[in-house]
Amino acid sequence: MSLPEKTVERLSEYRRTLLDCLNQGKSHIFSHELAALLHNTAVQVRRDMMLMGFTSMQRKGYAIKELIEAIGELIDTSEGLNVAVIGVGNLGRAITGYFQGKRSKLNIVATFDIDPEKIGRMIAGVKCYSLDDFPKLVGDLQISIAILTVPPEHARNIADFVASSGIKGIQNFTTAPLNMPPHVYLEEYDMITSLEKIAYFVKNHQG
Amino acid sequence: MSLPEKTVERLSEYRRTLLDCLNQGKSHIFSHELAALLHNTAVQVRRDMMLMGFTSMQRKGYAIKELIEAIGELIDTSEGLNVAVIGVGNLGRAITGYFQGKRSKLNIVATFDIDPEKIGRMIAGVKCYSLDDFPKLVGDLQISIAILTVPPEHARNIADFVASSGIKGIQNFTTAPLNMPPHVYLEEYDMITSLEKIAYFVKNHQG
DNA sequence: GATGTAATGTTATATTAATAACAATGTTTA
DNA sequence: TAAACATTGTTATTAATATAACATTACATC
Ligand SMILES: NC(=O)c1ccc[n+]([C@@H]2O[C@H](COP(=O)([O-])OP(=O)(O)OC[C@H]3O[C@@H](n4cnc5c(N)ncnc54)[C@H](O)[C@@H]3O)[C@@H](O)[C@H]2O)c1
Ligand SMILES: NC(=O)c1ccc[n+]([C@@H]2O[C@H](COP(=O)([O-])OP(=O)(O)OC[C@H]3O[C@@H](n4cnc5c(N)ncnc54)[C@H](O)[C@@H]3O)[C@@H](O)[C@H]2O)c1
Numbered sequence: 001m002s003l004p005e006k007t008v009e010r011l012s013e014y015r016r017t018l019l020d021c022l023n024q025g026k027s028h029i030f031s032h033e034l035a036a037l038l039h040n041t042a043v044q045v046r047r048d049m050m051l052m053g054f055t056s057m058q059r060k061g062y063a064i065k066e067l068i069e070a071i072g073e074l075i076d077t078s079e080g081l082n083v084a085v086i087g088v089g090n091l092g093r094a095i096t097g098y099f100q101g102k103r104s105k106l107n108i109v110a111t112f113d114i115d116p117e118k119i120g121r122m123i124a125g126v127k128c129y130s131l132d133d134f135p136k137l138v139g140d141l142q143i144s145i146a147i148l149t150v151p152p153e154h155a156r157n158i159a160d161f162v163a164s165s166g167i168k169g170i171q172n173f174t175t176a177p178l179n180m181p182p183h184v185y186l187e188e189y190d191m192i193t194s195l196e197k198i199a200y201f202v203k204n205h206q207g
Numbered sequence: 208m209s210l211p212e213k214t215v216e217r218l219s220e221y222r223r224t225l226l227d228c229l230n231q232g233k234s235h236i237f238s239h240e241l242a243a244l245l246h247n248t249a250v251q252v253r254r255d256m257m258l259m260g261f262t263s264m265q266r267k268g269y270a271i272k273e274l275i276e277a278i279g280e281l282i283d284t285s286e287g288l289n290v291a292v293i294g295v296g297n298l299g300r301a302i303t304g305y306f307q308g309k310r311s312k313l314n315i316v317a318t319f320d321i322d323p324e325k326i327g328r329m330i331a332g333v334k335c336y337s338l339d340d341f342p343k344l345v346g347d348l349q350i351s352i353a354i355l356t357v358p359p360e361h362a363r364n365i366a367d368f369v370a371s372s373g374i375k376g377i378q379n380f381t382t383a384p385l386n387m388p389p390h391v392y393l394e395e396y397d398m399i400t401s402l403e404k405i406a407y408f409v410k411n412h413q414g
Numbered sequence: 415g416a417t418g419t420a421a422t423g424t425t426a427t428a429t430t431a432a433t434a435a436c437a438a439t440g441t442t443t444a
Numbered sequence: 445t446a447a448a449c450a451t452t453g454t455t456a457t458t459a460a461t462a463t464a465a466c467a468t469t470a471c472a473t474c
Contacts, residue, residue, distance in 0.1 A: 002411045005404065006461065012400040016382060030421070039386040042421090043463065050423060059421060059470050075407050083402070090301035095398070097297055106402055145405055168412075169405040175223060179246040185408040187401055191302070193219040194394055195290070195313055198352055198376040200215045200282050201392040205375075213431065237451075249451090250433065257453060266440050266451060 003074070007048050013038055014048070015071045018064050028061040076105040084143045085111040086131065086158060087150030088123045091173060095147060097124035109141045131158070135165040145169040152176040210281070214255050220245055221255070222278045225271050235268040279312075287312040289350045293338065293365060294357030295320045295330045298380060302354060304331035316348045338365070342372040352376040359383040 003011075017037050021029055031049070032042035049055070049062065054070050056062045083099075085092045088111045099108045111123055112131045119130045129137060137143065146167045150158050155174035162170065169185040172178050175193075180186045210218075224244050228236055238256070239249035256262070256269065261277050263269045290306075292299045295318045306315045318330055319338045326337045336344060344350065353374045357365050362381035369377065376392040379385050382400075387393040 002408070004461070008404050008407045009397075009400050012403040013384065013397065016399070032421085038384050041463080046422065047424090047462085056422065061421085075403050075410075077406075077410055081406050081409065090304055094297035094301045098398075104399075106406060144409055145402070147402075168409040171402060171405060177220065177245050183412075185405055187405050189396060189401065190216075190220065191305075192223070192311075193216050194396065195352070195354075195378060196219040196282050197212065197215050198378060198392055198394050199284075199288050199313060201209070202288065202351055202375040203282075203284055204209045205390075211431070239451090248433075253452065254432085254454090263452065268451085 003051055007051050008075070010038075010040070010044070010048055011052065011071045012075065014045075015068055015075075018068050018071075022064050022068065027064055028057060029064055030061040031056075033061070072105075080105040080107055081145055082107055082109045082141055082143045083145045083147060084109065084134075084137075084141075085126075085147045085149060086113075086134075086162060087148065088113045088115075088118055088128055089149060089151075092147070092149035093124045095149065096126050100125040106145075108147075109143065110137055131161075134162065138165045138167065143167065145171065147171045147173070149173050210258055214258050215282070217245075217247070217251070217255055218259065218278045219282065221252070222275055222282075225275050225278075229271050229275065234271055235264060236271055236274075237268040238263075240268070283312040287314055288352055289314055289316045289348055290352045290354060291316065291341075291344075291348075291350045292318040292333075292354045292356060293320075293341075293369060294355065295322075295325055295335055296356060296358075299354070299356035300331045302356065303333050307332040313352075315354075316350065317344055338368075341369065345372045345374065350374065352378065354378045354380065355385075356380050 014034060017034065018029070021037075030042075031045040035042045035045045052070065052074060054062070054067060083106055085096050085108055088096065092111065096108050096111055099106070108126055111126050111128045112134055113119060113123075113128055114131055118128045121128055144167060146162045146169070148155060148159060148162075148170060152174045153176070155172065155176035156178060159170060159172065159178045159180065163180055163184045167184060170178070170180060170187070172186065172188045173191070175190055177188065178186060221241060224241065225236070228244075237249075238252040242249045242252045259277065259281060261269070261274060290313055292303050292315055295303065299318065303315050303318055306313070315333055318333050318335045319341055320326060320330075320335055321338055325335045328335055351374060353369045353376070355362060355366060355369075355377060359381045360383070362379065362383035363385060366377060366379065366385045366387065370387055370391045374391060377385070377387060377394070379393065379395045380398070382397055384395065385393060
């Protein structure tokens, strides 16, 4: 009953692009226009619209404002989702800083570390807590998503700990593959692998 | 003729895991052992082995050292591939710093920016050049892959510029979707989209 | 009002990837 | 040596995703 993963990804991208269009004063957009802005195809756009049950003004294209709202209905929760960053090193700091200032329904409300130098301080605009306080703060701050940017050798233990504290989703930037229970939605991004894949296809000159 | 993308990704992960195994003194590994370390299945491992044409010691498992080398044959080039980071902000610095110290066949040999404060200095251990010098340095330093971490509003122009200078692969961390000619292998990772996807599946409680 | 057209919504097909099925092979043990 | 077993390599099936095909709609124009 839920949308395909790839469609959800595209909806997120559609929305961001549509917000730009709205700011430029556009009120409607054709499937092929949106497709061109995102380097995919008009058919794909229309198919995604169909899957989410959104229907156009016949012959006028899709109403941008309404579409943005419809995507929001699917992706956002009314109060927003609170996010924690675990491990405030170089990457964790970059991510935390990046999200500050972006007003969205995803708010980084806390960071966690074990380095006493960092605990208690504001890091990239967000308070850093001891990881020991995580279970308590999950409840207090209504945290539902954790971004994992700790050293890879600790990733598994920390992920298990975090998951057992009631988190619903994890974004793992560590190179250590995780194994989560089914009630925790896990998304992994392995930067090294991603680059090595590029290397492979560059080497085997796919073009 | 070339391997499926997903297989290439897994090969990279296999190799990293296998290196750990080798360090622990293991010489052979069964498909189900490797699978368990990576939370995928033995069948998937064997199928990948088949696709890359690697064959086991019957009943003894796969020879780890040889397998690592075989994966290297596919992914690495003998001299290694040189990489540039374009846009040395928070994310670019984190990535550059991360790759320093990792000895691998992927070397970040230069960074580029337009901020005069940064140009000419060492940033995260690598010299920062003016983007204007990029076409020249691509040749001098044999750069074949660019990591794009510039502000999204400039991403398209810079990507076009970089591609026209002879780069073979681009890793785009910008939220701006790119459109590259077929001889440039493009990999995009959109962190916002990735998180919004988690939000969607958390909200729709897939577990 | 018929005709052409530009766009949509939906069904059908093709591609890609994951999973399952299973025969073949070597190993151990009786 | 035969039977039981563990493990592999490969082929077959299923699932997920993207692409294509096409009938339908609304409107413009003659
Ligand atoms: N920096 C990058 O661009 C990059 C690229 C690819 C992968 N990664 C991965 O991201 C992770 C973080 O990378 P980084 O460069 O930020 O590393 P880092 O060393 O700068 O940061 C790690 C942080 O985690 C903290 N930490 C250590 N143990 C902890 C624990 N038990 N609980 C909570 N916090 C703990 C450390 O105090 C430190 O602040 C690593 O797993 C790395 O493999 C990073
Ligand atoms: N920081 C993150 O964790 C994060 C997360 C998601 C996406 N991103 C994306 O990554 C990109 C970089 O993010 P950041 O947080 O590092 O931003 P940042 O502002 O810290 O860094 C941007 C850098 O690009 C340089 N720059 C600007 N114009 C340039 C040009 N024309 N040529 C070369 N360099 C130029 C700036 O001088 C600066 O050093 C952005 O597109 C952002 O959307 C970052």
